[in-house]
Amino acid sequence: MKEAIIYNLEGLLEGLAGEDGIKKEWEDFLVNLADASENADMKEKIKEPLKSLMNVVNSSALLKGFEFLNEKIEGFPLAEILKVVVEVLDESKKEKETRIRELGDILAELATPIIRIWQDILLVPLIGTLDSHRAQNMAEKLLEKTASTRAKMVIVDVTGVPMIDTIVGGFLIEMFNAIKLLGSDVILTGIKPEIAHTLVKLGVDFNMVIIKRDLESALKYAIGIAPDKSDRKHSRKRGDGDEE
Amino acid sequence: MKSKVVPTIKLYDYLLVPIQIELDDNTVERLQMQILHEIHENDVRGIIIDVSMVDVIDSYISFVLSETAGMAKAMGCHTVLCGIQPQVALTLAQMGIRLKDIITARSLEDAIDILDELE
Amino acid sequence: MIEVNPQDYDIVLKIKDESDIAVSRQMAKNFAQKMNFSLADVTKIATAVSELARNIYRYAKEGYIYIRKKEAGPEKATTIEILACDKGPGIENVELAVSGGYTTSERSLGLGLAGIRRLMDSFHIESEVGKGTAVIVEKRRRAF
Structure with a gap:
């Protein structure tokens, strides 16, 4: 799978970038994925790039991208990646809740x-x-x-x-x-x-x-x-x- | 008279009762008797009870305090309570307790002013 | 009636003498303080325990108060739980005792149950005439 990504990187990115032209984050993600694909800590390795990617693309573009990659790359670890997506979403939800609570406390003090x-x-x-x-x-x-x-x-x-x-x-x-x-x-x-x-x-x-x-x-x-x-x-x- | 529950101070025509002990049911009842006797013996026309050292005032203690004030009133004597701790005030208010026949004051000085004004 | 295993609790207080009322109040206060409740809430908890202990002493002559720390609700809020139980005469009209006794105008009536309920976050009572009474109350620790 590593080769499948590295050799076709340009082509894959063409297909992924689509209308919104987001390329850099996809590239980061793919390179890290290729890099870590044989390692046991693959999930940990791709978490950060995936986080940045999710910051710039919306959920439908993300899913479309994954579908595209799943078609093009043999052995694309879709299930594993989706697990990481869920983890990232969970973390960001928790972060937001903490932030809201903090703001609430500040507001209460101020108010x-x-x-x-x-x-x-x-x-x-x-x-x-x-x-x-x-x-x-x-x-x-x-x-x-x-x-x-x-x-x-x-x-x-x-x-x-x-x-x-x-x-x-x-x-x-x-x-x-x-x-x-x-x-x-x-x-x-x-x-x-x-x-x-x-x-x-x-x-x-x-x-x-x-x-x-x-x-x-x-x-x-x-x-x-x-x-x-x-x-x-x-x-x-x-x-x-x-x-x- | 039996030994005093708390030492009191006579100030002008007033009896100052600083409560600096844990108020259990028995103590608060003996305190009631002590106060009534002292009013009688000392020709007091106002009682100032300082509760600034009291951490917990529950329904029974507040009831006996109110009752004492009522009895003092019957003997021609006003009762002012001062120094209620803020958290004790909140607790009493939340329980819905009213201190019948008792005037509350912000401080000892305030209590004396209030009593001065009542005559 | 409620089954109690004393080992599940952090504090077990036997109420038998009048002086036990003041002791239980102090113990509850120290425990709530250690749990980092606000000073106002510490006072409310100590006051509630005082009322519960007095009810036991007055009406049942003897009984127990159990106190423990736990985490309650979906938010795992730090909570103090207090259980007061006795094998006394029980309360005939629980409804009335809980809703009515809002006044302190009488020495014996009032029970202070309504007051306890207002001080705490949750309140549960079970009573059977001739068998005894159990009251469980809880207070959650608020943030800051």
Whole structure:
């Protein structure tokens, strides 16, 4: 088979290149195949060239090429090669899945920033669709941050959330209740009809959260309240000291 | 009175109860009695329970805490809980537990401010 | 009822005294921590075990809690499985116990079963009056 490939390489490539004119990758593949055809590790040897070939030709061209080679070359190891094709496809699928997961993680991080916008005030602008996984991670992060900064107010802006399902709505309500247990207040803003619908159906307690029409009024309200009493007391004392 | 479950601190008119031990059922029940006795003996008008060292608060512990707050209320005394760990707060919220008759505060300072404001 | 082989589990806890509730809670916490659960999930697992242990102590006087690590589902997610079983009086109305006990307004009722179910990813209960109760719960470890 080695000879059959090497001596007819030009002719075979003419036939394979066809309309799309892809020649180099086919050549690489054939040369490696010829080279490795008698070895036991043939599959390993042709994997890389096959990968490059599959990157440039589509599946129908690939199959057509294999059929052509099968006709022209006696003893063409079609079955073996197809096994390698399956392996390559499997690997690339796994790579893609990992990549998607990584991107998902990055997105989750990016999509739930927690911003300390004022002394004692955290702002959490929620963006995009929430699933229960993301909602739980966010809840843990936000609770941690609320406790460590001892924020008095947490503004959760859901303007960027198109809709929520009942499970995620349940997680949000739990998150609000948990924030209240830390002694902080929750201001919820930017609620669309769909979200209002879900939250009320789930029985959100509007005594637990403060609702504001938009971010502007939420900020006004929070900043108006924010300077807490102990700070005022201390600043007053300091102020008195300065005057004396 | 029997030995105290936790040492408490009298601060202004308030009773500060820092819980720094593992709360098993028996301990939390004895703590309830201790707090009620101390309210009675010391003329306290507010209790501050600091749970910042408590890793797990389950339904029974939270129930006894709420119950204690209710009893304290009957004796004219407010109860503020401060220092709940964030993961404990999430757990309580997910279980659907409400701390009846208890006010929660962000910190000890916040707890004192809240009690000051209540009078 | 469920057949249990203690050798299949990483931790076996006998619940007999009131203090065993706190012990089981601590053991579950340490084990979940070693499994790299998030701090919030460690707390949820420890709390669920605390509730399960209390149910055993209160209603059956004694029983066992078994804990193990396993891989579950098509994704082979790292999972903690907790099995609590006793030969106590059993629960007459399982439906009600699981759905109802959402309040903590009474000392004895409520059972905390609804709370446990909400804390965990999966929840399974078998109970027969006069024979005993077995509860199996699982929690999967989330990524990052």
